[in-house]
Amino acid sequence: MPKFDAAGLLSAVVQHAESGEILMLAFMDSEAIEKTRETGLAHFHSRSRGTLWLKGETSGNVLRVKKILVDCDQDALVIKALPDGPTCHTGARSCFYRVLDGDSLTPVGEDL
C-alpha cells in the first residue's frame, strides 16, 4: 500500500513512543518495511550504501517499533518506537540536537 518515489523509497520519521520526541529521519524501501514489521526492530535503506540497514546493528542502539502511522498520500511513515540507548551516532538522544539560530546552529535545550 505505501507509495514509493522514483528511487523506491519513502521518508520515515522515528518518534519516541512515550515522550513524542523526534529521534531521526531515514528512508525505507519495501524490504526495510517488511523487515521492520517482521522483526519489530526498525530497518532502513541506506541511500549511500544502497543496502538494507538494521538501526543499531553495530551500536546495539536498536529501535523497538510500537506503531507505524501512514500519512494521507501514503508516501511517508511515522515510526513510533522505544529506543535502546541514544539514537544518534554522535551519542545524542536524538539526531535533531541543534536549533537553527540566525546563521548558526546551537544545541537544543532539555525541554525539547
Next chain:
Amino acid sequence: MPKFDAAGLLSAVVQHAESGEILMLAFMDSEAIEKTRETGLAHFHSRSRGTLWLKGETSGNVLRVKKILVDCDQDALVIKALPDGPTCHTGARSCFYRVLDGDSLTPVGEDL
C-alpha cells in the same frame, strides 16, 4: 548550511510546537527555507508542481514556525510550529491519521 539531495531538496517534518504531535512531512529547497525564515510561515517545495508552496495559501491553515531543528548530517529539518486549523488537506489535524495494522489502515486514536 543545510545539505540538499541531488534534486536540491531535504525532508522537513512538521511537529506541533506544544503537543509534540507530528503533523506532516514535506520537502524544502533553499528558497522554501529562506521564505519560511523570512515570513515565519512554513513554505515547502512541491515535488509534483515543481514550485514554491506556502502551506495554507488556499485553505488559510498556515503553520506558524517557532523553531527549526537540524539533524546530525544536516539533511533533514524538524519544523516546530503552531498550526492555524487542521494541517491535513483531508481536514484531519495531522496527515498521519492512520495506523498500519496488519494489511489495513485504521484511524489513530485520540491518544496520538
